[in-house]
Amino acid sequence: MLDLTQTPITLALLIVNVVISIYVLRSRPQLIASLAFRPERILRHGEVYRLVTAGFVHVNGAHLLVNMLTLYFFGPWLEMALGPIRYLMLYFGSELAAHGLSLIVQRGNVRYSAVGASGAITGVLFAFCLYAPFRMLYLFFAIPIPAIVFAIGFVAISLYAMKQRGPDQVGGLAHEAHLGGAIGGVLITGLLDPRAFPLFLQQIGL
Structure with missing residues (x-):
C-alpha cells in the first residue's frame, strides 16, 4: 500500500473526486448535466466553469474506479518528483489541455x-512516461507493456478513434480529451x- 500521507495533493484529489462523484451519482444525478463539459454551453453561454467541474464527476462507479486507481498508482510518483505545487499545475493544466482540444474538435x-x-x-500518466519510458505498466492490470510502447499505442488509437467518430455522435469514450x-501532460512537464x-x-538513446 502507498503511504498517501506523504503525497497530500494526490490524497486530496482522490478524496475530492470520490466524494463529489458519489454524492452526485447517488443524491443529485441531475447535476451531471450542469457540471459536464459541453462546448455549446461554454462557447455560446460563457459557462467556462465546466472546463474544471467536468473533471470531478463521473458517469458511474466503474468510470470513477478506473480513473482513481490510475491516479493512485501514478500520482504519488509524480507528486514526489515535481513537488506539490508543480504537480497540481500538471494535473489541472492537463485537464484544461484535454478540454481545450475537445473544445476545438467538438465545437460544432x-x-x-x-x-x-x-x-x-x-x-x-504521460508525464510519468517521460521520466520512466521503459518502466513496465500493466494493461488491464495483467499484461506488461513498457510505458513508451503504451504511450505510442495510446496516441495511435486515440487518433484513429477520433477519425472514426461521427460528427454528431454522442456517448462513448472522449478520445480527444x-x-x-x-499532449498537455508532456508539454507542461x-x-x-x-x-x-x-x-x-537519454533513456531512449538519443
Missing part, C-alpha cells in the same frame, strides 16, 4: 457532453521541469 457538436478526470489523469490530456526531456532522450 451541440449534443456533445463529457465528464470524468480522464484528461487530467492521462496527463499525469485523452489525447489533449496526454517539460515546462515545469527542464530536465524531463533531456532525461527522456
Whole structure:
C-alpha cells in the first residue's frame, strides 16, 4: 500500500473526486448535466466553469474506479518528483489541455457532453512516461507493456478513434480529451521541469 500521507495533493484529489462523484451519482444525478463539459454551453453561454467541474464527476462507479486507481498508482510518483505545487499545475493544466482540444474538435457538436478526470489523469500518466519510458505498466492490470510502447499505442488509437467518430455522435469514450490530456501532460512537464526531456532522450538513446 502507498503511504498517501506523504503525497497530500494526490490524497486530496482522490478524496475530492470520490466524494463529489458519489454524492452526485447517488443524491443529485441531475447535476451531471450542469457540471459536464459541453462546448455549446461554454462557447455560446460563457459557462467556462465546466472546463474544471467536468473533471470531478463521473458517469458511474466503474468510470470513477478506473480513473482513481490510475491516479493512485501514478500520482504519488509524480507528486514526489515535481513537488506539490508543480504537480497540481500538471494535473489541472492537463485537464484544461484535454478540454481545450475537445473544445476545438467538438465545437460544432451541440449534443456533445463529457465528464470524468480522464484528461487530467492521462496527463499525469504521460508525464510519468517521460521520466520512466521503459518502466513496465500493466494493461488491464495483467499484461506488461513498457510505458513508451503504451504511450505510442495510446496516441495511435486515440487518433484513429477520433477519425472514426461521427460528427454528431454522442456517448462513448472522449478520445480527444485523452489525447489533449496526454499532449498537455508532456508539454507542461517539460515546462515545469527542464530536465524531463533531456532525461527522456537519454533513456531512449538519443
